[in-house]
Amino acid sequence: xxxxxxxxxxxxxxxxxxxxxxxxxxxxxxxxxxxxxxxxxxxxxxxxxxxxxxxxxxxxxxxxxxxxxxxxxxxxxxxxxxxxxxxxxxxxxxxxxxxxxxxxxxxxxxxxxxx
Amino acid sequence: xxxxxxxxxxxxxxxxxxxxxxxxxxxxxxxxxxxxxxxxxxxxxxxxxxxxxxxxxxxxxxxxxxxxxxxxxxxxxxxxxxxxxxxxxxxxxxxxxxxxxxxxxxxxxx
Numbered sequence: 001x002x003x004x005x006x007x008x009x010x011x012x013x014x015x016x017x018x019x020x021x022x023x024x025x026x027x028x029x030x031x032x033x034x035x036x037x038x039x040x041x042x043x044x045x046x047x048x049x050x051x052x053x054x055x056x057x058x059x060x061x062x063x064x065x066x067x068x069x070x071x072x073x074x075x076x077x078x079x080x081x082x083x084x085x086x087x088x089x090x091x092x093x094x095x096x097x098x099x100x101x102x103x104x105x106x107x108x109x110x111x112x113x114x115x
Numbered sequence: 116x117x118x119x120x121x122x123x124x125x126x127x128x129x130x131x132x133x134x135x136x137x138x139x140x141x142x143x144x145x146x147x148x149x150x151x152x153x154x155x156x157x158x159x160x161x162x163x164x165x166x167x168x169x170x171x172x173x174x175x176x177x178x179x180x181x182x183x184x185x186x187x188x189x190x191x192x193x194x195x196x197x198x199x200x201x202x203x204x205x206x207x208x209x210x211x212x213x214x215x216x217x218x219x220x221x222x223x224x225x
Contacts, residue, residue, distance in 0.1 A: 031211050043159060043202065043215040056212050091158055095211070102147055102206065104213050106158035 002026040006107035021077045023092030033093040121216035138203030139185045147206040
Protein backbone atom coordinates (compact mmCIF):
# COMPACT_ATOMS: atom_id res chain seq x y z
CA UNK A 1 0.00 0.00 0.00
CA UNK A 2 1.38 3.47 -0.84
CA UNK A 3 2.51 5.51 2.14
CA UNK A 4 2.86 9.08 3.27
CA UNK A 5 6.38 9.46 4.65
CA UNK A 6 7.33 11.94 7.37
CA UNK A 7 10.72 12.94 8.74
CA UNK A 8 11.99 13.22 11.37
CA UNK A 9 9.94 10.97 13.63
CA UNK A 10 11.00 13.02 16.65
CA UNK A 11 12.24 16.60 16.85
CA UNK A 12 13.39 18.33 20.00
CA UNK A 13 13.97 22.07 19.84
CA UNK A 14 14.44 25.06 22.07
CA UNK A 15 11.70 27.65 22.38
CA UNK A 16 12.15 30.37 19.77
CA UNK A 17 13.94 28.14 17.28
CA UNK A 18 12.71 27.40 13.79
CA UNK A 19 11.74 23.87 12.83
CA UNK A 20 10.92 22.32 9.49
CA UNK A 21 8.86 19.17 9.35
CA UNK A 22 9.04 17.20 6.14
CA UNK A 23 6.59 14.99 4.33
CA UNK A 24 6.51 13.04 1.11
CA UNK A 25 2.85 12.57 0.16
CA UNK A 26 1.63 9.69 -1.98
CA UNK A 27 2.81 10.36 -5.51
CA UNK A 28 -0.47 10.70 -7.39
CA UNK A 29 -2.21 12.66 -4.65
CA UNK A 30 -3.18 16.26 -5.18
CA UNK A 31 -4.35 17.59 -1.81
CA UNK A 32 -1.95 17.76 1.09
CA UNK A 33 -2.62 18.51 4.72
CA UNK A 34 -1.00 19.16 8.04
CA UNK A 35 -2.79 18.19 11.22
CA UNK A 36 -1.56 18.29 14.76
CA UNK A 37 -2.51 16.39 17.88
CA UNK A 38 -1.56 17.59 21.33
CA UNK A 39 -1.17 14.66 23.70
CA UNK A 40 -4.57 13.42 24.83
CA UNK A 41 -6.46 15.79 22.56
CA UNK A 42 -8.16 15.67 19.20
CA UNK A 43 -6.61 15.66 15.75
CA UNK A 44 -6.76 19.32 14.70
CA UNK A 45 -6.70 20.67 11.15
CA UNK A 46 -3.93 23.15 10.44
CA UNK A 47 -3.81 23.68 6.68
CA UNK A 48 -4.64 22.16 3.32
CA UNK A 49 -2.62 22.71 0.16
CA UNK A 50 -3.63 22.27 -3.45
CA UNK A 51 -2.10 23.29 -6.73
CA UNK A 52 0.88 24.88 -5.00
CA UNK A 53 -1.10 27.14 -2.75
CA UNK A 54 -2.93 27.08 0.55
CA UNK A 55 -6.51 25.95 0.08
CA UNK A 56 -7.75 26.38 3.64
CA UNK A 57 -6.20 27.11 7.00
CA UNK A 58 -7.33 27.11 10.60
CA UNK A 59 -7.02 29.75 13.30
CA UNK A 60 -4.07 27.80 14.69
CA UNK A 61 -2.15 28.35 11.44
CA UNK A 62 -0.96 31.88 12.19
CA UNK A 63 1.99 33.85 10.82
CA UNK A 64 4.44 31.58 12.63
CA UNK A 65 3.49 28.72 10.33
CA UNK A 66 4.16 28.28 6.64
CA UNK A 67 3.96 25.44 4.14
CA UNK A 68 5.87 24.80 0.97
CA UNK A 69 6.18 22.27 -1.75
CA UNK A 70 9.76 23.05 -2.77
CA UNK A 71 9.93 20.31 -5.40
CA UNK A 72 7.63 17.75 -6.95
CA UNK A 73 7.66 15.40 -4.00
CA UNK A 74 8.33 17.09 -0.65
CA UNK A 75 5.78 19.04 1.39
CA UNK A 76 7.07 20.96 4.40
CA UNK A 77 5.67 22.69 7.46
CA UNK A 78 7.81 25.41 8.97
CA UNK A 79 7.32 26.90 12.40
CA UNK A 80 9.39 30.07 12.58
CA UNK A 81 9.67 30.66 16.30
CA UNK A 82 8.49 27.70 18.30
CA UNK A 83 6.52 28.07 21.51
CA UNK A 84 6.06 25.56 24.30
CA UNK A 85 2.46 25.06 23.21
CA UNK A 86 3.60 23.93 19.76
CA UNK A 87 4.66 20.64 21.34
CA UNK A 88 2.48 18.05 19.65
CA UNK A 89 2.42 15.25 17.12
CA UNK A 90 2.27 16.70 13.61
CA UNK A 91 0.69 14.57 10.94
CA UNK A 92 0.98 15.06 7.21
CA UNK A 93 -1.83 13.62 5.10
CA UNK A 94 -2.88 13.47 1.48
CA UNK A 95 -5.77 12.47 -0.74
CA UNK A 96 -6.12 11.75 -4.41
CA UNK A 97 -8.42 14.73 -4.77
CA UNK A 98 -11.21 13.45 -6.93
CA UNK A 99 -14.71 13.29 -5.57
CA UNK A 100 -14.95 9.52 -5.98
CA UNK A 101 -12.00 8.74 -3.77
CA UNK A 102 -11.62 11.04 -0.79
CA UNK A 103 -9.83 8.71 1.61
CA UNK A 104 -7.31 10.62 3.69
CA UNK A 105 -4.01 8.85 4.27
CA UNK A 106 -1.80 9.94 7.17
CA UNK A 107 1.93 9.74 7.65
CA UNK A 108 3.29 8.28 10.88
CA UNK A 109 3.83 11.73 12.33
CA UNK A 110 6.60 13.89 13.77
CA UNK A 111 6.60 14.27 17.53
CA UNK A 112 7.74 17.84 18.20
CA UNK A 113 8.94 18.69 21.69
CA UNK A 114 9.64 22.35 22.44
CA UNK A 115 11.74 22.90 25.57
CA UNK B 116 -21.93 23.25 19.63
CA UNK B 117 -18.83 21.44 18.44
CA UNK B 118 -18.67 20.57 14.76
CA UNK B 119 -18.12 16.89 15.45
CA UNK B 120 -18.81 15.29 18.83
CA UNK B 121 -18.03 11.90 20.24
CA UNK B 122 -18.34 10.32 23.66
CA UNK B 123 -14.70 10.00 24.76
CA UNK B 124 -15.38 6.79 26.72
CA UNK B 125 -13.61 4.60 27.62
CA UNK B 126 -15.92 1.81 26.64
CA UNK B 127 -14.74 -1.30 28.46
CA UNK B 128 -16.23 -4.43 26.94
CA UNK B 129 -15.46 -8.16 27.24
CA UNK B 130 -14.15 -10.10 24.30
CA UNK B 131 -16.93 -11.21 22.01
CA UNK B 132 -19.23 -8.34 22.93
CA UNK B 133 -20.94 -6.05 20.48
CA UNK B 134 -20.27 -2.36 20.96
CA UNK B 135 -21.58 0.71 19.18
CA UNK B 136 -20.34 4.30 19.00
CA UNK B 137 -22.10 7.36 17.75
CA UNK B 138 -20.72 10.59 16.36
CA UNK B 139 -22.85 13.68 15.88
CA UNK B 140 -22.11 16.50 13.47
CA UNK B 141 -23.52 19.99 13.50
CA UNK B 142 -23.35 21.03 9.84
CA UNK B 143 -26.27 19.72 7.82
CA UNK B 144 -24.22 20.34 4.65
CA UNK B 145 -21.68 17.71 5.65
CA UNK B 146 -21.26 15.40 2.72
CA UNK B 147 -18.70 12.70 3.48
CA UNK B 148 -18.18 10.66 6.61
CA UNK B 149 -15.51 8.30 7.80
CA UNK B 150 -14.41 6.20 10.73
CA UNK B 151 -10.73 6.09 11.58
CA UNK B 152 -8.90 3.97 14.11
CA UNK B 153 -6.00 5.40 16.10
CA UNK B 154 -3.66 3.38 18.28
CA UNK B 155 -1.74 5.08 21.05
CA UNK B 156 0.80 7.57 19.64
CA UNK B 157 0.19 6.38 16.09
CA UNK B 158 -1.40 7.98 13.08
CA UNK B 159 -5.13 7.61 12.39
CA UNK B 160 -5.86 4.85 9.90
CA UNK B 161 -8.98 4.70 7.79
CA UNK B 162 -11.35 2.03 9.00
CA UNK B 163 -14.23 2.65 6.66
CA UNK B 164 -16.15 5.27 4.76
CA UNK B 165 -19.78 5.76 5.73
CA UNK B 166 -22.30 5.70 2.92
CA UNK B 167 -25.91 6.83 2.97
CA UNK B 168 -27.07 3.25 2.54
CA UNK B 169 -24.85 2.01 5.33
CA UNK B 170 -21.95 -0.33 4.81
CA UNK B 171 -20.42 -3.38 6.36
CA UNK B 172 -16.88 -4.72 6.41
CA UNK B 173 -16.57 -7.98 8.28
CA UNK B 174 -17.37 -7.34 11.92
CA UNK B 175 -17.74 -3.59 11.39
CA UNK B 176 -20.90 -1.83 10.30
CA UNK B 177 -21.21 1.89 9.71
CA UNK B 178 -24.42 3.82 9.30
CA UNK B 179 -25.41 7.38 8.56
CA UNK B 180 -28.53 9.11 9.87
CA UNK B 181 -28.81 12.42 8.04
CA UNK B 182 -32.08 13.41 9.69
CA UNK B 183 -30.54 13.26 13.15
CA UNK B 184 -27.05 14.17 11.94
CA UNK B 185 -25.06 11.31 13.32
CA UNK B 186 -23.01 8.39 12.14
CA UNK B 187 -22.54 5.15 14.00
CA UNK B 188 -20.02 2.34 14.14
CA UNK B 189 -20.97 -1.13 15.31
CA UNK B 190 -18.31 -3.69 16.16
CA UNK B 191 -19.46 -7.28 16.56
CA UNK B 192 -17.55 -10.08 18.28
CA UNK B 193 -14.98 -7.69 19.75
CA UNK B 194 -11.36 -8.82 19.76
CA UNK B 195 -8.58 -7.71 22.09
CA UNK B 196 -6.93 -6.18 19.02
CA UNK B 197 -9.92 -3.86 18.55
CA UNK B 198 -8.73 -1.86 21.58
CA UNK B 199 -8.00 1.60 20.20
CA UNK B 200 -9.49 5.05 19.82
CA UNK B 201 -12.11 5.40 17.12
CA UNK B 202 -12.32 8.77 15.41
CA UNK B 203 -15.10 9.99 13.21
CA UNK B 204 -14.33 12.46 10.45
CA UNK B 205 -16.61 14.68 8.42
CA UNK B 206 -16.14 16.75 5.28
CA UNK B 207 -18.44 19.69 4.69
CA UNK B 208 -19.79 20.53 1.26
CA UNK B 209 -17.54 22.82 -0.77
CA UNK B 210 -14.42 22.01 1.20
CA UNK B 211 -11.78 19.34 1.45
CA UNK B 212 -11.21 19.94 5.15
CA UNK B 213 -11.59 16.78 7.23
CA UNK B 214 -12.92 17.59 10.70
CA UNK B 215 -12.26 15.00 13.36
CA UNK B 216 -14.07 14.22 16.55
CA UNK B 217 -12.19 13.77 19.80
CA UNK B 218 -12.42 10.00 19.46
CA UNK B 219 -14.00 7.25 21.52
CA UNK B 220 -11.65 4.99 23.39
CA UNK B 221 -12.44 1.28 23.34
CA UNK B 222 -10.87 -1.31 25.63
CA UNK B 223 -11.68 -4.92 24.95
CA UNK B 224 -11.00 -7.02 28.03
CA UNK B 225 -10.03 -10.69 28.17
